[in-house]
Amino acid sequence: xxxxxxxxxxxxxxxxxxxxxxxxxxxxxxxxxxxxxxxxxxxxxxxxxxxxxxxxxxxxxxxxxxxxxxxxxxxxxxxxxxxxxxxxxxxxxxxxxxxx
Numbered sequence: 568x569x570x571x572x573x574x575x576x577x578x579x580x581x582x583x584x585x586x587x588x589x590x591x592x593x594x595x596x597x598x599x600x601x602x603x604x605x606x607x608x609x610x611x612x613x614x615x616x617x618x619x620x621x622x623x624x625x626x627x628x629x630x631x632x633x634x635x636x637x638x639x640x641x642x643x644x645x646x647x648x649x650x651x652x653x654x655x656x657x658x659x660x661x662x663x664x665x666x667x
Contacts, residue, residue, distance in 0.1 A: 568609030575599030579643050582636030587629045589618045603635035 568591055569577070575595040581588035582603065590596040592606035600606065605621050608614035622629055641647070 568607070568615060569593075569596060570609055572596055578604060579640055582640035585633055585637060587622045587633055588636060589615070589622060599639070601635070601639060603632050603639050605632065 570591065570593065572591075572595060575590075575598070578588055578590050578596055578599045588600060588604040589607055590600055590604045591609040593609065596604075597606055605618040607618040
């Protein structure tokens with residue numbers, strides 16, 4: 568179980584793969600995962616066990632979380648991020664033109 572992760576990229580990778588994600592209930596994993604992952608206490612074997620059991624036995628919850636994960640993963644697609652930066656730079660350039 569992850570006790571430290573710089574950004575939470577493994578969570579996003581799991582979402583992109585369309586897999587149910589079990590991750591630590593620590594930042595940044597829980598922040599990236601929101602309510603799309605099964606959050607567990609990484610220091611508790613029983614918490615991890617319960618998370619695994621939820622994934623295995625709760626089909627509807629698993630399906631719901633996988634769908635939510637795909638939506639979260641879409642917001643981290645490189646084309647989308649590139650487009651957002653491009654729009655930001657256009658706004659900066661436009662504001663400089665107006666100020667001049």
